Amino acid sequence: MPAVGYLVVFLAVPLLLLFAFGLVDIRDGRLVPGSWTLEHYARVLGDPFYYRIFVRTFWMGFGATVLCLIFGYPVAYLFTRVGTAARQVLLVLILAPLLTNAVVRTFGWMIILGGPKGLLNAVLLRLGLVEEPLKILYTMSGVLIGMTQIQLPFMILPIIAALEGQDRSLHEAAAGLGATWAQTFFHVVVPLSLPGVLSGSALVFVISYTSFVIPALLGGGSFGVIPTFIFEQISALVQWNSGAVLASLLMGTAIVMLLLFNRASARLLRWTR
Amino acid sequence: MKQGVIVVLCLGLLAIAVGMPLTRVSGQSGEIVMISYAGPSQEPHRFYLVEPFERARPGMKVRLVPDEAGEYVARVQAAVAAGRPSPVDLAPNGEPPHLRLIGLGLLERTNTDLVPNLKNVHQAFIEKGQGYGVPATYSLIGIAYNTKKVSKPPTSWKDLWDPAYRGKVGLTSASSNLGLGFLVATAKNNGGDEGNLDPAWQAIKQLAPFVIAPNPTALAQLFEREEIVIGPLWSTEAAVLASKGLPIKFVKPQPGAIAIVSFLSVIKGTQYMQQAHELLNGVLSVEYQTKAAAKPYFFGPTNVKVPVPQEAAEYIPTSLAEVRRLQTVNWPVVVPRRAAIVDRWNREFAR
Numbered sequence: 001m002p003a004v005g006y007l008v009v010f011l012a013v014p015l016l017l018l019f020a021f022g023l024v025d026i027r028d029g030r031l032v033p034g035s036w037t038l039e040h041y042a043r044v045l046g047d048p049f050y051y052r053i054f055v056r057t058f059w060m061g062f063g064a065t066v067l068c069l070i071f072g073y074p075v076a077y078l079f080t081r082v083g084t085a086a087r088q089v090l091l092v093l094i095l096a097p098l099l100t101n102a103v104v105r106t107f108g109w110m111i112i113l114g115g116p117k118g119l120l121n122a123v124l125l126r127l128g129l130v131e132e133p134l135k136i137l138y139t140m141s142g143v144l145i146g147m148t149q150i151q152l153p154f155m156i157l158p159i160i161a162a163l164e165g166q167d168r169s170l171h172e173a174a175a176g177l178g179a180t181w182a183q184t185f186f187h188v189v190v191p192l193s194l195p196g197v198l199s200g201s202a203l204v205f206v207i208s209y210t211s212f213v214i215p216a217l218l219g220g221g222s223f224g225v226i227p228t229f230i231f232e233q234i235s236a237l238v239q240w241n242s243g244a245v246l247a248s249l250l251m252g253t254a255i256v257m258l259l260l261f262n263r264a265s266a267r268l269l270r271w272t273r
Numbered sequence: 274m275k276q277g278v279i280v281v282l283c284l285g286l287l288a289i290a291v292g293m294p295l296t297r298v299s300g301q302s303g304e305i306v307m308i309s310y311a312g313p314s315q316e317p318h319r320f321y322l323v324e325p326f327e328r329a330r331p332g333m334k335v336r337l338v339p340d341e342a343g344e345y346v347a348r349v350q351a352a353v354a355a356g357r358p359s360p361v362d363l364a365p366n367g368e369p370p371h372l373r374l375i376g377l378g379l380l381e382r383t384n385t386d387l388v389p390n391l392k393n394v395h396q397a398f399i400e401k402g403q404g405y406g407v408p409a410t411y412s413l414i415g416i417a418y419n420t421k422k423v424s425k426p427p428t429s430w431k432d433l434w435d436p437a438y439r440g441k442v443g444l445t446s447a448s449s450n451l452g453l454g455f456l457v458a459t460a461k462n463n464g465g466d467e468g469n470l471d472p473a474w475q476a477i478k479q480l481a482p483f484v485i486a487p488n489p490t491a492l493a494q495l496f497e498r499e500e501i502v503i504g505p506l507w508s509t510e511a512a513v514l515a516s517k518g519l520p521i522k523f524v525k526p527q528p529g530a531i532a533i534v535s536f537l538s539v540i541k542g543t544q545y546m547q548q549a550h551e552l553l554n555g556v557l558s559v560e561y562q563t564k565a566a567a568k569p570y571f572f573g574p575t576n577v578k579v580p581v582p583q584e585a586a587e588y589i590p591t592s593l594a595e596v597r598r599l600q601t602v603n604w605p606v607v608v609p610r611r612a613a614i615v616d617r618w619n620r621e622f623a624r
Contacts, residue, residue, distance in 0.1 A: 115498035221485030224623035236448040
């Protein structure tokens with residue numbers, strides 16, 4: 001009960017206020033009394049520019065989710081197959097990204113990805129794999145590289161949980177019936193780990209879709225996504241109305257996508273019931 | 274029933290939250306909060322303004338908060354609208370945000386009786402402040418370039434358009450003073466003016482592909498990473514990069530670098546009127562202005578009694594003739610249209 005009260009006061013009320021800020025006129029930091037209007041929402045929703053920015057924001061979240069899955073699943077699988085000592089090492093490695101602040105880690109990525117002197121370009125040039133330094137910083141690729149590394153734990157941990165819960169005798173049964181390793185993996189291990197994959201994906205998508213620090217630092221001034229626009233509207237321009245509308249729409253779209261995702265997941269997971 | 278209880282509880286708490294005059298912790302501990310720059314540019318504030326002030330007034334503390342994007346404005350605005358004391362007491366602002374804050378009613382008028390050092394300040398600078406704040410320093414927007422990558426030193430703003438630098442030019446978003454100043458100067462250098470920025474949009478489009486940093490600090494990082502080799506930059510940022518040993522040089526390009534005055538102002542709702550004015554006086558003192566104009570900061574002095582040191586000649590105009598060549602921007606025309614300009618910038622370049 002105290003937890004509910006806490007959530008109501010510090011989460012629900014501010015969110016409602018945020019939503020409401022998009023429905024009234026705010027001039028010079030003050031509400032204009034009785035100025036209820038849908039104009040601010042209409043302006044943003046009717047603007048193809050914002051539509052494009054929302055699409056880019058979606059691809060950023062989606063791309064990070066897919067990459068986290070590709071890189072995370074093997075790590076999670078490996079984790080369940082090794083001994084205790086190796087597990088401890090792996091766990092530290094998996095959690096390492098969470099031990100430093102996202103801003104610090106992102107600055108690290110700037111040094112690795114940035115410019116011809118950057119570590120990545122230096123290595124590629126030295127190996128003769130590229131002739132000209134690649135332009136990665138301030139592109140979608142740069143943002144996705146940084147994002148994937150930072151969100152990986154949120155994908156790996158739920159998958160580990162799902163893999164750990166599997167009954168090993170099922171794998172043995174499959175092998176005993178003549179299934180190869182690959183057959184067992186794709187027909188037994190992967191389907192049984194779907195709940196972990198799906199919850200990990202939902203987590204990574206929502207965090208990436210609404211991420212501010214990484215696109216701001218690795219995407220730069222020409223990589224506009226909704227979170228960076230919200231920051232600019234409220235901080236640099238003090239346009240509370242537009243900021244509130246964009247923030248509400250960002251949250252609203254995230255919730256809608258989560259609901260759709262949940263519904264699709266429920267279908268995929270019907271067999272678990 | 275249960276839901277009803279929660280709704281009532283929620284409304285009650287909201288009423289308390291709105292009605293409660295939140296007393297500020299710092300108000301009781303004698304702490305002044307002053308916005309400052311990030312990185313080494315903050316040092317003049319710390320060493321030559323805050324420390325002497327704290328020594329003279331035991332018990333008073335000044336907390337410097339780095340903020341280059343004006344993030345504090347939204348917080349001050351929220352506090353003032355709610356009738357609470359401002360979370361910030363003093364802030365330096367370039368001309369564009371200075372005018373914007375006057376318009377928003379977030380600055381306190383300067384009580385000139387409490388700032389005797391004002392008598393030594395260039396009258397033209399004081400007038401730009403419109404009665405608010407004090408003109409603390411000025412900086413130039415010119416061209417910074419990497420001396421190892423740029424063989425022919427730029428002399429004119431037009432040199433940015435040299436095809437040799439395609440893809441290596443760095444600009445800053447128009448949401449920063451740097452980006453906005455460059456935009457207006459580009460308009461003026463191409464036949465437009467503050468009221469007609471169209472020539473600037475055309476000219477900047479021809480610079481493509483270029484790199485856009487969200488703020489001047491990020492632009493400086495791009496210089497450091499050699500992601501860019503040339504671009505418009507603050508004289509002070511260029512000086513800091515050069516002092517770190519990077520091969521960065523600053524030029525005041527033809528037909529003139531852009532001078533932007535930075536005003537230190539008392540923020541509306543401060544509880545330290547008297548002390549804040551002492552800091553305004555301190556920032557105009559010969560001691561502060563001399564140190565801030567020296568290596569490696571090179572902030573232009575507004576106090577007529579402070580000579581520009583020879584080592585600063587690259588970053589600050591030293592002669593009257595050079596001062597006359599500086600470009601200024603008629604900010605009162607530009608500032609009211611700032612949100613629209615940033616919107617256009619995003620639509621053109623952040624798609």
